[in-house]
Amino acid sequence: MVIIDGKELASKIKVEIAKEVDLLKAEGHKVPHLAAILVGDNAASQSYVKSKVKFCDDVGFESTLIKKDESITEEELLDLVKDLNEDDTVDGYIVQLPLPRHIDPEKINLAIDPQKDVDGFHPTNFGRMALGLPSYLPATPQGILVMLERYNISTSGKKCVVVGRSNIVGMPMSILLSQKREIGNCTVTIVHSRTKDVEQEIKNADIVIAAIGRANYITADMVKPGAVVIDVGINRIEDPTKKRGYRLVGDVDYANVSKVASFITPVPGGVGPMTVTSLIMNTLKAAKKEIYK
Numbered sequence: 208m209v210i211i212d213g214k215e216l217a218s219k220i221k222v223e224i225a226k227e228v229d230l231l232k233a234e235g236h237k238v239p240h241l242a243a244i245l246v247g248d249n250a251a252s253q254s255y256v257k258s259k260v261k262f263c264d265d266v267g268f269e270s271t272l273i274k275k276d277e278s279i280t281e282e283e284l285l286d287l288v289k290d291l292n293e294d295d296t297v298d299g300y301i302v303q304l305p306l307p308r309h310i311d312p313e314k315i316n317l318a319i320d321p322q323k324d325v326d327g328f329h330p331t332n333f334g335r336m337a338l339g340l341p342s343y344l345p346a347t348p349q350g351i352l353v354m355l356e357r358y359n360i361s362t363s364g365k366k367c368v369v370v371g372r373s374n375i376v377g378m379p380m381s382i383l384l385s386q387k388r389e390i391g392n393c394t395v396t397i398v399h400s401r402t403k404d405v406e407q408e409i410k411n412a413d414i415v416i417a418a419i420g421r422a423n424y425i426t427a428d429m430v431k432p433g434a435v436v437i438d439v440g441i442n443r444i445e446d447p448t449k450k451r452g453y454r455l456v457g458d459v460d461y462a463n464v465s466k467v468a469s470f471i472t473p474v475p476g477g478v479g480p481m482t483v484t485s486l487i488m489n490t491l492k493a494a495k496k497e498i499y500k
């Protein structure tokens with residue numbers, strides 16, 4: 208069994224991106240600039256955004272963190288988005304999710320300039336992705352593709368089961384893995400709340416992508432021996448023995464599934480760091496105008 212070390216891979220790619228930034232500077236270009244809007248005081252969001260800003264620092268990007276109180280109105284947030292669309296010094300930006308209940312995330316998403324949408328969430332980018340046109344790929348699915356690629360895991364012709372159908376992970380992941388691309392050509396099944404025999408579907412898979420948000424949901428008896436298991440879940444479980452009062456577990460029962468899988472991602476230190484890496488990769492593409500000329 209091989210542990211897919213997302214943290215280590217992220218550090219490796221960090222060095223590669225830092226070199227590209229040096230090259231850009233040597234050619235007289237400005238460094239890439241990522242902005243992030245963070246609304247409210249959700250502890251997990253704060254920690255995720257903090258790692259995004261730190262990654263920018265580490266590779267020599269400029270970053271701007273815009274923190275807003277959770278009382279911000281939808282209109283004010285839309286104004287902020289408009290400002291970032293018009294700010295020529297910003298190459299790409301994100302609005303960290305989730306947003307407070309009084310703000311419609313769809314409305315905010317639609318207001319983002321697709322050319323600066325380094326999350327790849329805007330319908331223009333999602334549509335371009337689905338059509339196989341150049342686009343920013345959503346960070347988590349792209350991070351997973353990079354993991355599979357860098358660990359030389361062949362996907363062509365493999366049966367892949369994606370558990371969960373969210374707009375930001377399950378749905379785009381299933382599209383990408385079924386496409387005719389280097390890491391793709393899978394026969395993909397999406398498993399969701401209305402699936403008849405969830406366990407059998409998962410058991411058929413050569414590659415399992417778990418993105419449901421339920422702690423330890425995938426158990427060893429559901430996994431085909433030798434399968435590749437990618438765990439997207441980040442669930443907080445109360446744990447008084449920990450300083451923070453909780454520990455993180457994935458959607459996969461790691462202790463037991465790791466005994467049957469050929470490759471597996473841990474939580475933490477698996478997909479999470481690759482999500483951050485992938486956002487930074489997209490920001491570099493934005494600065495270099497690789498997707499939109």
Ligand code: L34
Pocket residue numbers: 251254255258301302303304305326346347441455474475476477478479480482483
């Ligand atoms: N707009 N909202 C927007 N874009 C995103 O791409 C995200 N996401 C998801 C939540 N909301 C978003 C993230 O940034 C999830 N996510 C994310 C980012 C980083 C990590 C996990 C999720 C991460 O670094 N996880 C660490 C553990 C961090 C901790 O200790 O809490 C890990 O090793 O898995």
